[in-house]
Amino acid sequence: MSHPMPSEHLSGLATRSSCSSLPRGLISPSRRHEQGSFAIGDSGLLVLQDYGWVDLGFRFAQPYWGKGLATEVASAWVRTAFDELGVSRLGAFVHPENVASIHVLEKVGFRAERHEMVMGMDSIVFSLDVKTSKGSH
Numbered sequence: 060m061s062h063p064m065p066s067e068h069l070s071g072l073a074t075r076s077s078c079s080s081l082p083r084g085l086i087s088p089s090r091r092h093e094q095g096s097f098a099i100g101d102s103g104l105l106v107l108q109d110y111g112w113v114d115l116g117f118r119f120a121q122p123y124w125g126k127g128l129a130t131e132v133a134s135a136w137v138r139t140a141f142d143e144l145g146v147s148r149l150g151a152f153v154h155p156e157n158v159a160s161i162h163v164l165e166k167v168g169f170r171a172e173r174h175e176m177v178m179g180m181d182s183i184v185f186s187l188d189v190k191t192s193k194g195s196h
Contacts (some may be wrong), residue, residue, distance in 0.1 A: 085174070099123045102132040104140055104149075110177060112150030113140065117163075129163045137167055141189045148189065152182040161185075168192045 100119030107114045115136050117129050140146040151169055153160045161171075161183065169185035177184065 069124055072080050099127065100132075102129075102136060104144075104146075107150070112148065114147050114165075115140070115151045116141045117160075129160065130166055133163050133167045137187065137192060141192060146189070149187045151187075152180070153179040153185070154180060155183050156170070178184065 098120075100117065100123060102115075102117035105116065114131060117132050119128055123157045137149065141151055142160045143195075149169070151164050153164065155161075155174070164185045165171075168191070169186070172184050172186050173184055174181075176182065
């Protein structure tokens with residue numbers, strides 16, 4: 060699923076010490092999305108303890124961009140987090156140039172909160188509260 064846009068702004072290679080700040084708590088099994096016998100993307104919810112939020116993440120191979128898949132899985136994870144897992148607030152971070160992912164997050168109800176470095180990447184941090192999300196997913 061390599062493409063320069065999703066990963067071009069990540070810094071360096073992962074080392075054992077650099078991984079200590081990576082997400083540690085998988086809330087619900089991430090889902091690998093497949094077409095036939097090959098993966099087309101993945102998505103999931105992670106507890107980002109260092110940042111204090113439950114993170115929604117998704118990515119797809121370039122041939123599957125623009126087909127509504129990210130919106131579909133993001134919406135499903137929002138429902139799962141709020142309705143089944145009892146999460147009260149979700150976060151997500153995206154590089155400012157990743158307009159498509161920003162659009163997906165806004166479409167499922169997330170709102171931009173702030174700009175900061177997250178796991179070494181220049182990011183816009185988005186959030187969605189269970190109270191404000193009802194009816195948007």
